Amino acid sequence: MRAVDALMECLKAEGVDVVFGLPGGANLPTYDAFYDAGIRHILVRHEAGGGHAAEGYAKASGKVGVSLGTSGPGATNLVTPICDAMMDSVPVVFITGQVRTELLGTDGFQEADTIGITMPIVKHSFMIQHPLEIPRTVHEAFHVARTGRPGPVVVDIPQDLSRADIPYEPVSDVHLPGYQPTIDGNQKQIRLAAKALANSRRPVIYAGGGVVGANAGPELTELGLADKFPVTCTVMGLGGFPAPHEQWLGMLGMHGTRAANYAIDEADLIVGIGARFDDRITGKLSEFAPRAKFIHIDIDPAEISKNVPAHIPIVGDAKNIIPRLTAEYRALAPDPARLEEWWSRIRTWQERHPLHYEDSTDGEIKPQYMIQALYQATEGDAIVTSDVGQHQMWTAQYYHFNQPRRWINSGGLGTMGFGLPAAMGAKVGCPDKTVVCVSGDGSVQMNMQELATCAQEDIAIKVFIMNNGYLGMVRQWQELFWDKRYSQVETGQWPDFVKVAEAYGATGMRFEDKNTLVSDMKEALATEGPVLVDVRVTREENTYPMIPAGKAARDMVG
Amino acid sequence: MGEPATKEVLSLDELEAVAGLRTGRKHILSILVENKPGVLTRIAGLFARRGFNIDTLAVGPTDDPTVSRVTLTLDGALHPIDQVTKQLHKLVNVLKIRDLEPEETLARELALFKVSTDGAGRAEVMQICEIFRAKIVDVTKRSVICEVTGTCDKVDAFERLVRPFGLIEMARTGEIAISRGRSET
Ligand SMILES: Cc1cc2nc3c(=O)[nH]c(=O)nc-3n(C[C@H](O)[C@H](O)[C@H](O)COP(=O)(O)OP(=O)(O)OC[C@H]3O[C@@H](n4cnc5c(N)ncnc54)[C@H](O)[C@@H]3O)c2cc1C
Numbered sequence: 247m248r249a250v251d252a253l254m255e256c257l258k259a260e261g262v263d264v265v266f267g268l269p270g271g272a273n274l275p276t277y278d279a280f281y282d283a284g285i286r287h288i289l290v291r292h293e294a295g296g297g298h299a300a301e302g303y304a305k306a307s308g309k310v311g312v313s314l315g316t317s318g319p320g321a322t323n324l325v326t327p328i329c330d331a332m333m334d335s336v337p338v339v340f341i342t343g344q345v346r347t348e349l350l351g352t353d354g355f356q357e358a359d360t361i362g363i364t365m366p367i368v369k370h371s372f373m374i375q376h377p378l379e380i381p382r383t384v385h386e387a388f389h390v391a392r393t394g395r396p397g398p399v400v401v402d403i404p405q406d407l408s409r410a411d412i413p414y415e416p417v418s419d420v421h422l423p424g425y426q427p428t429i430d431g432n433q434k435q436i437r438l439a440a441k442a443l444a445n446s447r448r449p450v451i452y453a454g455g456g457v458v459g460a461n462a463g464p465e466l467t468e469l470g471l472a473d474k475f476p477v478t479c480t481v482m483g484l485g486g487f488p489a490p491h492e493q494w495l496g497m498l499g500m501h502g503t504r505a506a507n508y509a510i511d512e513a514d515l516i517v518g519i520g521a522r523f524d525d526r527i528t529g530k531l532s533e534f535a536p537r538a539k540f541i542h543i544d545i546d547p548a549e550i551s552k553n554v555p556a557h558i559p560i561v562g563d564a565k566n567i568i569p570r571l572t573a574e575y576r577a578l579a580p581d582p583a584r585l586e587e588w589w590s591r592i593r594t595w596q597e598r599h600p601l602h603y604e605d606s607t608d609g610e611i612k613p614q615y616m617i618q619a620l621y622q623a624t625e626g627d628a629i630v631t632s633d634v635g636q637h638q639m640w641t642a643q644y645y646h647f648n649q650p651r652r653w654i655n656s657g658g659l660g661t662m663g664f665g666l667p668a669a670m671g672a673k674v675g676c677p678d679k680t681v682v683c684v685s686g687d688g689s690v691q692m693n694m695q696e697l698a699t700c701a702q703e704d705i706a707i708k709v710f711i712m713n714n715g716y717l718g719m720v721r722q723w724q725e726l727f728w729d730k731r732y733s734q735v736e737t738g739q740w741p742d743f744v745k746v747a748e749a750y751g752a753t754g755m756r757f758e759d760k761n762t763l764v765s766d767m768k769e770a771l772a773t774e775g776p777v778l779v780d781v782r783v784t785r786e787e788n789t790y791p792m793i794p795a796g797k798a799a800r801d802m803v804g
Numbered sequence: 805m806g807e808p809a810t811k812e813v814l815s816l817d818e819l820e821a822v823a824g825l826r827t828g829r830k831h832i833l834s835i836l837v838e839n840k841p842g843v844l845t846r847i848a849g850l851f852a853r854r855g856f857n858i859d860t861l862a863v864g865p866t867d868d869p870t871v872s873r874v875t876l877t878l879d880g881a882l883h884p885i886d887q888v889t890k891q892l893h894k895l896v897n898v899l900k901i902r903d904l905e906p907e908e909t910l911a912r913e914l915a916l917f918k919v920s921t922d923g924a925g926r927a928e929v930m931q932i933c934e935i936f937r938a939k940i941v942d943v944t945k946r947s948v949i950c951e952v953t954g955t956c957d958k959v960d961a962f963e964r965l966v967r968p969f970g971l972i973e974m975a976r977t978g979e980i981a982i983s984r985g986r987s988e989t
């Protein structure tokens with residue numbers, strides 16, 4: 247059969263039921279195979295939209311996403327989603343077309359060195375050199391993307407090789423001698439960690455995206471409840487522990503709660519699980535958690551002691567390690583009363599510094615209120631994606647995520663334009679769920695073309711634009727740290743989002759009144775098909791609290 | 805520190821952090837990689853991206869045609885070596901990494917020196933070669949080429965001695981290394 251037909255068989259064998267892509271010359275053979283392969287192909291309007299959709303699909307469903315583009319510009323359009331997937335450890339296989347082998351290296355038409363361009367931003371990549379390699383390579387790509395620390399894998403297929411006739415036999419194994427992720431945590435280390443926990447008086451569990459990726463939410467919750475451990479999550483870990491909860495401190499980091507950041511600051515023991523001590527968490531590294539010892543559980547050994555030296559490193563899968571840690575801890579039967587003093591301190595912070603904002607007295611919609619209204623309108627039961635900026639942080643703060651895989655955003659790369667296509671992918675992966683995208687008037691325009699895809703494929707996402715007429719997050723920094731010299735941050739009244747929605751074949755709405763916002767949102771959610779809502783909010787509101795860049799938790803403002 | 809109701813004692817104060825160690829000495833990493841296109845680029849790219857400086861780099865085949873050996877040296881005063889090796893391990897084509905122990909390692913490099921012998925230095929250069937067991941592999945009226953093998957330090961020493969005669973150019977391979985004794989590197 248043709249190598250591209252073998253490719254289809256491999257995708258099916260990997261359980262792929264949907265891919266996102268856009269054809270061109272170099273992957274014409276692949277698209278010919280899609281014609282009757284029986285795999286759903288969603289035609290996106292920009293490859294970046296397809297790449298982010300594959301990420302949203304992967305994050306919502308837990309399966310590997312697949313995204314395709316042609317050679318040259320198709321592949322370079324995928325660079326941002328590839329990098330995004332790398333930073334946030336999202337399992338996606340990117341299949342790119344390449345020029346014919348005889349043209350390689352000649353600056354052929356639509357030739358780009360895709361493997362070279364993407365090398366620093368992939369977990370791994372494969373350049374097909376012989377058609378017979380295709381089946382095994384596809385399976386290896388899925389294997390690498392899915393296992394260990396998940397991430398993006400690129401498979402680049404020259405056009406002539408994809409047309410070759412090959413004998414196809416299903417491949418059942420992969421051969422990657424240099425790739426053996428550690429899954430099982432070391433028992434001695436786990437025991438040591440349990441003892442340290444039993445002896446700590448001011449512990450904090452700090453969980454990240456790795457817990458969500460590992461599907462270890464329930465295990466994390468059980469560990470937290472094995473004693474009265476205070477739990478906080480990174481932006482990427484939200485939903486790993488059910489919020490709200492009496493042991494939940496809220497998110498930590500730059501825009502985290504004071505309670506979470508102060509607890510980290512005064513802790514004697516921090517248990518980092520599937521979290522990578524990003525600078526948005528640590529702030530000024532030398533002043534980060536100065537009194538604490540660190541237990542660090544991570545599947546990637548290179549994360550251990552990368553930023554913060556670990557006292558008890560445990561390498562392996564959180565899903566494997568957390569229950570064993572819980573069991574070891576329970577066996578020690580420590581006295582829960584030792585944590586009482588700690589809790590009374592935490593409660594003081596929580597009471598003195600709850601998340602707060604000054605609500606409007608007229609009908610003006612405060613951005614924070616918009617998220618609270620969304621929480622009410624969806625009854626807290628939606629998959630929520632976001633773009634990047636103030637609206638992202640407010641959503642993280644005010645929408646209480648009580649389950650993993652409900653909150654999908656771009657944390658590491660912070661990619662504006664992520665939210666709308668990610669919602670599209672999430673909805674395709676979880677068609678029975680309500681899928682909402684909270685975006686900004688700046689971000690949404692970076693991949694708005696995918697509304698056409700949603701209309702054509704009837705992908706009923708509900709996009710709520712928090713419209714402040716600014717690139718709000720940048721405006722905030724200019725206000726606070728650059729003497730309010732607003733330089734190139736005003737987006738004003740353009741475009742008319744309601745008309746844009748209609749032009750794309752979606753429903754457009756505009757909400758401006760706080761008093762009817764919840765019921766208006768319910769109406770939008772109940773409207774069939776894709777909906778784009780322009781929500782007009784206070785223009786110059788700031789996201790607080792905040793640790794200014796390079797400062798420590800104690801320096802929080804707002 | 806006997807905490808209430810815990811069966812065994814563990815003081816948090818006793819816990820030592822395992823930070824990325826800066827050893828302060830030269831390290832020789834012997835890396836076995838799959839012999840596939842682009843592998844060297846991946847290694848070089850990783851070093852560039854993470855800001856690790858390679859002092860020397862040598863690549864060659866091994867007894868197994870599907871496997872190549874990359875030997876590289878770097879300065880443990882500048883880089884946390886464990887972070888370097890852990891990042892290298894993440895490359896799917898990297899099969900094995902050894903951070904070679906200096907005392908248990910045979911390291912050699914090959915160097916060619918083109919030395920000017922315009923003056924009366926020829927005899928002296930030849931004498932230095934003899935001491936270093938270097939070979940003269942090319943002679944013209946006005947120059948000689950010396951071939952030296954040895955540890956990096958030995959080659960450095962040779963360079964220092966011949967430089968005053970007029971070093972026209974030199975080429976060095978960077979060290980390759982293998983562990984002493986019967987077992988595999
Ligand atoms: C405008 C903006 C503001 C931000 N502000 C904040 C903020 O206030 N607070 C905040 O927290 N973040 C914030 N971020 C996000 C921040 O940049 C980082 O993306 C985030 O903190 C990283 O989250 P993480 O540590 O959970 O790591 P992730 O990037 O989610 O990494 C996951 C970790 O888990 C490990 N892992 C993966 N799978 C497993 C497994 N099976 N078992 C064990 N380990 C596993 C991985 O090796 C990795 O170390 C902000 C981003 C933006 C764009």
Ligand SMILES: Cc1ncc(C[n+]2csc(CCOP(=O)(O)OP(=O)(O)O)c2C)c(N)n1
Pocket residue numbers: 633634635636637638660661662663685686687688689690712714716717718719720
């Ligand atoms: C592609 C891209 N370009 C630039 C930035 C820098 N940036 C971060 S937040 C932000 C403003 C986003 O504005 P908007 O989407 O309107 O959201 P708001 O902050 O107003 O909620 C910008 C420009 C980015 N994160 N991504």
